Amino acid sequence: MKKLVINLNRCPQNHPCPAVRVCPIGALSQKGYAAPEINYNVCISCGKCVNFCPMRAFKLQ
Numbered sequence: 001m002k003k004l005v006i007n008l009n010r011c012p013q014n015h016p017c018p019a020v021r022v023c024p025i026g027a028l029s030q031k032g033y034a035a036p037e038i039n040y041n042v043c044i045s046c047g048k049c050v051n052f053c054p055m056r057a058f059k060l061q
């Protein structure tokens with residue numbers, strides 16, 4: 001299974017991450033405006049957040 005990674009150089013980290021609400025199983029969380037954290041115990045690598053983030057900060061690799 002591919003692993004979801006976040007490119008911190010692409011994430012501006014200055015806003016509430018909209019992708020947190022897009023994840024169907026709540027695998028993303030955010031502290032303040034920091035880059036979202038990925039709960040790898042529940043992430044199913046569906047790619048919804050990858051396609052949703054306009055900054056293309058998420059990648060499945």
Ligand code: SF4
Pocket residue numbers: 004022023024025026027028038042043044045046047048049050
């Ligand atoms: S790949 Fe899918 S399950 Fe994993 S964090 Fe993104 S939206 Fe959630």
